Amino acid sequence: MLQKLARIGAAALAVAVAGVGTPALAQQKGGAINVATIGEPNTLDPMVAAGDLLGMITQHFYETLYTFDKNWALTPLLAETLPQISDGGKIYTIPLRQGVTFHNGKAMTAQDVVASLKRWTELASRGKLVADNIAAIEATDDKTVKITLKAPFAPLTALLAFNNSAAVIMPADKMENPIKEVIGTGPYQLKERKPDQYIQLTRFDGYKQRQGEPDGFGGARKQYLDEIRFVPVPDANTRVEGALAGQFDFADLIPVEAFDRLKGQAKTEPVLMQGFGWPMFIMNNKQGMMTSKDMRKAVQAALNAEDMLAAAFGKPEFYKLDGAMYPEGYAWRSDAGIKAYNQGDADKAKALAKTAKYDGAPIRILTSRQYEFHYKMAQVAAEYLKAAGLKVDLQVVDWATLVQRRAEPALWDIFITHSPFLAEPALIAPLPDSYPGWWASEAKNKLLLALNAESDEKKRVAIFADLQKLIFEEVPFYKVGDFAALSAKAPRLSGYTASPWPYFWNASLKP
Missing domain, CATH: 3.40.190.10 (Periplasmic binding protein-like II)
Incomplete structure (x- = not known):
């Protein structure tokens, strides 16, 4: 199956x-x-x-x-x-x-x-x-x-x-x-x-x-x-230059704007994977201001996914605006809940933050320039959050430090990561209670239990659609869209x- x-x-x-x-x-x-x-x-x-x-x-x-x-x-x-x-x-x-x-x-x-x-x-x-x-x-x-x-x-x-x-x-x-x-x-x-x-x-x-x-x-x-x-x-541009110089036989995850520079070179060539995966903003559901669902929904309402994708990946052929957890062509594809995606609504975000009793404390966003597209999306997100009256503390660290910090719920409110599209939804990183973000919703666990216990294909697909709808309702994380990944060999x-x-x-x- x-x-x-x-x-x-x-x-x-x-x-x-x-x-x-x-x-x-x-x-x-x-x-x-x-x-x-x-x-x-x-x-x-x-x-x-x-x-x-x-x-x-x-x-x-x-x-x-x-x-x-x-x-x-x-x-x-x-x-x-x-x-x-x-x-x-x-x-x-x-x-x-x-x-x-x-x-x-x-x-x-x-x-x-x-x-x-x-x-x-x-x-x-x-x-x-x-x-x-x-x-x-x-x-x-x-x-x-x-x-x-x-x-x-x-x-x-x-x-x-x-x-x-x-x-x-x-x-x-x-x-x-x-x-x-x-x-x-x-x-x-x-x-x-x-x-x-x-x-x-x-x-x-x-x-x-x-x-x-x-x-x-x-x-x-x-x-x-x-x-x-x-x-x-760690520096993405250094990976590009090293590939062009023949210093590296393979350079992983480099900015897509380098694609044209890599073409026709003697010492390197582009490796582009369309439909590679999806970037996401993980909310801290365990400690701090993001434990409030209204505050998470305020962030959801404020963000403009299209502008974040454009800043991160440049040309439209390198990304797709899509809030669903799986793209077209996957059995798990569903449009359940996606009306909440890509709102960019500052007034709605302000109202939700007020309901959440937001006290003006900065939202601590962890990101890294080792994944340059993470950093660019974080910059745009920060501006949309500020436009909604929310303060932002953008913390740019190396990836190893980010991995260490995200394990400590007291140190952050949002961190940015990404994932390839995986053949089995149970493999999606932020679904288990134990993954940093610690989404431990009773409704989620009930759906996950049903998904994991069911062996019938069609029933599992329907259960996952309900789970996707819940993701948009509870906002444990925010999918930005789909993207192509560029490497060089x-x-x-x-x-x-x-x-x-x-x-x-x-x-x-x-x-």
């Missing part, structure tokens, strides 16, 4: 760059690449933190039981097959691939998987989403893991597949918190990390890839490159497939 919904959504994604997604006929081993990222991750443990930067890097050395293929259908990774589901959706039996070894040379066993999944339910925001519904996680033998649920939970396999707040598999004896050793099963292993300089990965010669051909995040993960070096480059980098979370297994360097 989830596989079918994922395939419907995959049609919404388009890629524009010469040669991307078409591996060379005869790729060669060897060489090292430099990848410019938007900054430095605050940890290398993908369970304890969420974020695209963290998932992008750690997916090269940590792996999950399942992942997504090129059509966003679920596919096995460390598991041998998709789970065998029985007892009305309450028992998941997971056969494991054999011959998989960790980077320390030890064989992966069912005991490692059980320990990893238990750690995930205790530490990871998405693991906590299902933790209370798990009756047992156990190894039935060295090759098989069984998860027993108290009630059916339709998104479980998708949660186990997601690389963000991820259910990665670690050795059972290497699970400290914080972790002391980074040991996974992936095609690359951590060699050295120098904070604010680089994260150096090298090929893991003991890696056992799946049989067959590459298939999105699934299928074979071929190890052509000797080394991948992730280099934090060197023409010599062959076999790279464009992705929301760039990966470099299967990629090689042309001779």
